Amino acid sequence: MSTVPEVVIQRLPLYIRTLTRLQDRGVEVISSQELGAAQRMTPAQIRKDLSYFGRFGKQGRGYTVKYLLLELSRILGLDRQWNAAVIGVGRLGRAILGYPGFAPAGFKMIAAFDADPRQVGTRVGELMVQDMAELENVLSKNEIDIAIVSVPADHAQAVADKVVRGGVKAILNYTPFFLQVPSDVRVRSIDPVVALQSMTYYLRQGKTKAG
């Protein structure tokens, strides 16, 4: 399974989301046509994506929603808890720590760090903000799976370097800065500008049409 293209892996969470929604609605079986329509993909692409992981559906019968959801969750490693640390607890970091979607999905925030002495020692929810100077010490205990970086952009790379030295292999980057990391470390960026820019194309066409 190590040869699965990264784009396919990046799409799997969308399957999880779609299938969860279908299960909540009581749908038990779904065709690759319907699954495709829900994710704006072709049935052929759905079948190809899933074929990397084995045989999930029977020709002409569609996929069992519950089974496919369970299997894809297992493949993605979502059948366990992952521990994350939030680094930088300004307004954004605090919003992240307060985000209600992480815990139900199996992501637990177990530590928070900040370089600002006024933040250190304060509480955010159940966590006590720790001094950034403690970061490497805490990482050395190997309890942090994921680093969530929400420091100002000009500190982002330095923090990423520390995190990488500490052995963390997954970074969720909330800064607009492009992080340089070794190839065995994954970075995903939360970039609202990229999301907005993929809509302006259509806004512009609408405006043109309307005169």
Added chain:
Amino acid sequence: MSTVPEVVIQRLPLYIRTLTRLQDRGVEVISSQELGAAQRMTPAQIRKDLSYFGRFGKQGRGYTVKYLLLELSRILGLDRQWNAAVIGVGRLGRAILGYPGFAPAGFKMIAAFDADPRQVGTRVGELMVQDMAELENVLSKNEIDIAIVSVPADHAQAVADKVVRGGVKAILNYTPFFLQVPSDVRVRSIDPVVALQSMTYYLRQGKTKAG
């Protein structure tokens, strides 16, 4: 150009980001191989994506970074300012209003709304938080291009409905809720859980390897 697949449009902002980075580094010409490597795509896919919009490169010569950046920006409608309203100014909404990446990219936050009377009338940066009851009235002035929704998940659909009725065609959804909108309205979701779930696959493999 109305037949360009949405997945291609969704990739264009990544080109913008990559090309901006290259331009900042002083790179003047880039091959589809190099552009592909930077975006984890094949050169053939790069060429196919760009072919939807005309001829940007000469066979064997690569693309002129500055020209390609300018053209793609124009195609995406990034050569003008877009006005956005932030709806819901809790911790997350305030973090969004304070995000430094919007203004340089041409996105201007011109209004903020909240249903909580304790928030209404307070200032966030240069904006005065307005009462949610004023939303439809403000939208009717046609000055808002994009609605950024950062209300609690159980209010998300009701807010989206109001925004759609107000004629807004682009929604940036910060809630974990899947918004139902007419087909002429675009929604992009900022979902950190989806981003995390596309990394756990690799974390899990790493853990397995390490025993």
